[in-house]
Amino acid sequence: xxxxxxxxxxxxxxxxxxxxxxxxxxxxxxxxxxxxxxxxxxxxxxxxxxxxxxxxxxxxxxxxxxxxxxxxxxxxxxxxxxxxxxxxxxxxxxxxxxxxxxxxxxxxxxxxxxxxxxxxxxxxxxxxxxxxxxxxxxxxxxxxxxx
Amino acid sequence: xxxxxxxxxxxxxxxxxxxxxxxxxxxxxxxxxxxxxxxxxxxxxxxxxxxx
Amino acid sequence: xxxxxxxxxxxxxxxxxxxxxxxxxxxxxxxxxxxxxxxxxxxxxxxxxxxxxxxxxxxxxxxxxxxxxxxxxxxxxxxxxxxxxxxxxxxxxxxxxxxxxxxxxxxxxxxxxxxxxxxxxxxxxxxxxxxxxxxxxxxxxxxxxxxxxxxxxxxxxxxxxxxxxxxxxxxxxxxxxxxxxxxxxxxxxxxxxxxxxxxxxxxxxxxxxxxxxxxxxxxxxxxxxxxx
Amino acid sequence: xxxxxxxxxxxxxxxxxxxxxxxxxxxxxxxxxxxxxxxxxxxxxxxxxxxxxxxxxxxxxxxxxxxxxxxxxxxxxxxxxxxxxxxxxxxxxxxxxxxxxxxxxxxxxxxxxxxxxxxxxxxxxxxxxxxxxxxxxxxxxxxxxxxxxxxxxxxxxxxxxxxxxxxxxxxxxxxxxxxxxxxxxxxxxxxxxxxxxxxxxxxxxxxxxxxxxxxxxxxxxxxxxxxxxxxxxxxx
Numbered sequence: 001x002x003x004x005x006x007x008x009x010x011x012x013x014x015x016x017x018x019x020x021x022x023x024x025x026x027x028x029x030x031x032x033x034x035x036x037x038x039x040x041x042x043x044x045x046x047x048x049x050x051x052x053x054x055x056x057x058x059x060x061x062x063x064x065x066x067x068x069x070x071x072x073x074x075x076x077x078x079x080x081x082x083x084x085x086x087x088x089x090x091x092x093x094x095x096x097x098x099x100x101x102x103x104x105x106x107x108x109x110x111x112x113x114x115x116x117x118x119x120x121x122x123x124x125x126x127x128x129x130x131x132x133x134x135x136x137x138x139x140x141x142x143x144x145x146x147x
Numbered sequence: 148x149x150x151x152x153x154x155x156x157x158x159x160x161x162x163x164x165x166x167x168x169x170x171x172x173x174x175x176x177x178x179x180x181x182x183x184x185x186x187x188x189x190x191x192x193x194x195x196x197x198x199x
Numbered sequence: 200x201x202x203x204x205x206x207x208x209x210x211x212x213x214x215x216x217x218x219x220x221x222x223x224x225x226x227x228x229x230x231x232x233x234x235x236x237x238x239x240x241x242x243x244x245x246x247x248x249x250x251x252x253x254x255x256x257x258x259x260x261x262x263x264x265x266x267x268x269x270x271x272x273x274x275x276x277x278x279x280x281x282x283x284x285x286x287x288x289x290x291x292x293x294x295x296x297x298x299x300x301x302x303x304x305x306x307x308x309x310x311x312x313x314x315x316x317x318x319x320x321x322x323x324x325x326x327x328x329x330x331x332x333x334x335x336x337x338x339x340x341x342x343x344x345x346x347x348x349x350x351x352x353x354x355x356x357x358x359x360x361x362x363x364x365x366x367x368x369x370x371x372x373x374x375x376x377x378x379x380x381x382x383x384x385x386x387x388x389x390x391x392x393x394x395x396x397x398x399x400x401x402x403x404x405x406x407x408x409x410x411x412x413x414x415x416x417x418x419x420x421x422x423x424x425x426x427x
Numbered sequence: 428x429x430x431x432x433x434x435x436x437x438x439x440x441x442x443x444x445x446x447x448x449x450x451x452x453x454x455x456x457x458x459x460x461x462x463x464x465x466x467x468x469x470x471x472x473x474x475x476x477x478x479x480x481x482x483x484x485x486x487x488x489x490x491x492x493x494x495x496x497x498x499x500x501x502x503x504x505x506x507x508x509x510x511x512x513x514x515x516x517x518x519x520x521x522x523x524x525x526x527x528x529x530x531x532x533x534x535x536x537x538x539x540x541x542x543x544x545x546x547x548x549x550x551x552x553x554x555x556x557x558x559x560x561x562x563x564x565x566x567x568x569x570x571x572x573x574x575x576x577x578x579x580x581x582x583x584x585x586x587x588x589x590x591x592x593x594x595x596x597x598x599x600x601x602x603x604x605x606x607x608x609x610x611x612x613x614x615x616x617x618x619x620x621x622x623x624x625x626x627x628x629x630x631x632x633x634x635x636x637x638x639x640x641x642x643x644x645x646x647x648x649x650x651x652x653x654x655x656x657x658x659x660x661x662x663x
Contacts, residue, residue: 010419014412018592021408021600032547032603054602091541092152093470101604118540123609125468125475125618152538156476159534160458163480166527167632170520171451174639181646188653353586357579363569370565371583374558377551378593405600412589420582423503427575 033101035077039112047108052101053082054120059096075100075112082106086114093119205297212288212301219278220309226274227309234267234317242324249326256325257388261343261380263317265373268310268347272355273368275306280360295422299352306348314344327391336390339403343383346410350375353417356424379413382406443638450631457628461621468618474538478618481531483626484524485553487633489591491521492560494637496588499581509645511577514584516640518563520633525557540604548597549605556594559587573648 033054039046055075062073071086073096084102094100099120106112220227241259245251279285288298318340321327330336350372358368386402461479468475498514501507532550533543544550563583570576593600598607609619 007419010415013415014589017408017412021405021592022596032545032601091538093539094541095470098470116542118542118545118604120604121470121539121606123606123613125471125478125609125614152473155534155538156473159477159480159531162530162534163484163527166523166530167454170523170636171447174636174643178639178643178646181643181650185646185650185653188650188657354583357566357583361566361569363565367566367569371562374555374562375586375590377555378590381551413586416586416589420585423578424582427572427578 036075036080036082037077039082039106040080046106048105050103050105052103053084053106053112053114054099054101055082057094057096057098057100062096064090071117075102082112083110084112084114086117088117090117091119093121205293208291208293208297209301209304212298213304216275216278216302216305217308220305227313230267230270230309231313231316233270234263234313235320237263237266238317238321238324252325253327253391254388256321256327257391258384259325260318260321261384261387263321264310264314264344265347265376265380267313267317268351269369269372271306271309271313272351272372273359273364275302275309275352276355276359289425295425296418298425299356299418299421302352303348306352307344310348310351311341311344314340330390330392332390335399335403336387339383339386339390339399339406342403342406342410343379343387346379346383346406346413347376349410349414349417350379353413353421353424356421375413378409379406382409443635443642446631447635447639450628450635454625454628454632457621457624461625465617465621471539474535475618477531477535479621479625481528481535482622483629484531485528486626487629488521488524488528489595490630491517491524491633491637492556492588492591495521495560495563495584499584499588502577502581503585508573508577508648509641511573511581512641512644512648513637515564515567515580515644516637518560518580518584519640520636522557522560522564523636524633525553525560529553529557545604547603547605548601549594549603552590552594552597556587556590559590563587 033052034042036053036055039051039053053075055077058074058076058081062071064071069087069089071088071090072084074081074083076082086102086104094117099122101118101120102112102114103116103118104112104114238259241255241263242252245255245259276285279288289295322329351368354371354375355368358364358371361367382402382405386399386406389399389402458479462476465475465479467473494517495514498510498517502510502514529550532553536545537543563580566583567576567580570579597603598605
């Protein structure tokens with residue numbers, strides 16, 4: 001095989017393999033976090049093992065106790081909902097309706113005890129609509145207790 | 148809250164410029180050194196060659 | 200016919216390397232001993248908790264194989280460098296990839312045998328429960344070993360002939376191995392835990408794809424590496 | 428071992444200096460434009476302004492590694508030493524922008540996500556890419572013979588570039604904390620404009636860096652050749 005044909009063959013195989021990976025090879029099967037539906041579906045295997053849980057904070061579910069630094073809220077993926085308990089002040093972008101990822105353990109009592117709370121931002125960037133002020137929601141959350 | 152947000156934004160821009168200008172300075176120093184070496188080896192007086 | 204000749208040369212080179220190794224068993228024995236030692240050290244670091252050991256077993260096994268393997272890769276060129284035999288090898292007719300494939304085969308057998316021993320010891324030390332999907336686990340270990348040997352043999356061709364052999368091989372090899380190692384560790388871990396998340400399949404796909412990518416790319420690039 | 432002295436053309440005095448001054452000034456201008464023109468994001472607030480340095484730096488990093496790939500292939504194909512020096516210059520600039528991307532991402536991650544660092548696929552693969560090209564630069568530092576250095580680092584650069592698709596596709600292949608790439612639909616026009624203006628300006632700065640690093644390496648090689656010629660009692 002000539003040097004040139006050899007190089008072309010190599011290039012074709014590389015492009016084909018990358019193409020296979022890009023289209024249909026991996027379908028987000030590999031996850032950084034579980035959704036509530038997936039965590040619930042694990043059943044007994046999901047309890048008391050360290051996992052990450054990701055989903056949307058259910059609006060109206062957030063309870064923040066400023067004195068004991070207890071934060072309770074529910075996380076949903078529109079299919080299942082899991083109650084989460086975390087301590088300490090949340091990241092400043094934390095708010096109802098926002099995506100979050102929590103690290104911790106799902107206890108048999110049905111509450112996810114989070115040791116770490118992270119905000120998962122969407123890929124949307126927009127200025128606030130008229131009348132809205134950025135971060136106002138966070139302030140109301142942090143000052144007003146339950147929102 | 149807002150003040151700390153600005154801290155992050157400002158430090159991001161400061162670090163960007165520290166790294167970019169730092170690397171810029173490094174490229175110029177390295178180029179000047181190479182040219183000096185070239186001039187020394189070829190026996191030309193410094194500065195006689197190509198301007199940086 | 201020419202291809203047949205190439206295969207004959209491949210076999211000759213693989214045989215030569217393996218014979219050298221067989222004659223001096225000390226090399227193989229010490230590499231295996233190092234792999235087991237690393238496993239023991241991981242055992243100390245991870246503590247006595249049996250469940251913690253079991254969870255970390257996949258990662259510890261692969262890292263032990265990696266660290267021990269690095270020694271094997273540099274060794275595979277050292278014999279020729281010391282005796283100046285590499286120049287002779289390059290004088291022979293035929294394409295350069297023949298040398299690479301021959302060394303790949305020899306290193307695969309060397310690392311494969313080492314892996315079997317280290318994994319067997321690891322399974323005992325870390326109290327790993329063999330899952331029912333053990334054939335898949337063996338396939339994952341085989342695929343991971345292929346990726347390790349392909350990149351290790353390729354980068355050692357450069358590193359073993361450079362000034363900073365000891366540091367350069369890990370520095371070049373370890374980051375490049377991350378796709379392969381991460382996929383192998385994650386797939387082994389998933390399979391050992393019963394694959395509750397159904398993620399092992401995706402990792403095996405990634406592992407197989409990167410094995411193929413690296414194998415083809417190194418086969419092509421080896422000529423440029425060995426000639427100078 | 429036949430190596431040709433790099434035929435460095437004498438650049439007209441000030442031509443590249445002017446290019447550098449203009450590109451730096453342009454970057455200052457686009458950053459000021461984006462900073463002033465963009466209203467705070469409804470969730471991010473002012474943090475949205477980090478967009479205009481983090482994302483362009485990441486894109487410029489990808490461009491650098493693409494240049495490494497192309498010039499490494501060119502060098503192996505044609506054997507011109509200049510191509511090797513361009514690839515090396517691009518790899519160094521790529522490592523600089525790669526490091527910048529990582530640092531800016533961490534500065535953004537702390538207030539936006541709540542953590543400096545997570546081991547998700549995007550962050551991890553970007554760090555790995557950085558280490559791959561640190562290895563590339565180390566290899567060059569450890570090998571003296573120019574022909575060997577060129578061919579070896581070309582092979583390492585080409586194989587290293589095979590990791591770029593992982594970084595690029597990581598947010599699509601895996602479910603990560605890092606968000607998916609934004610699109611025209613998911614991002615307000617004014618942010619989009621600021622991002623692209625900054626990318627363009629940073630691209631010019633990158634070009635200037637690569638040119639200057641190439642020039643320094645080429646002059647150094649020419650000096651080595653002249654020294655060799657003088658030692659041999661050559662024509663000089």
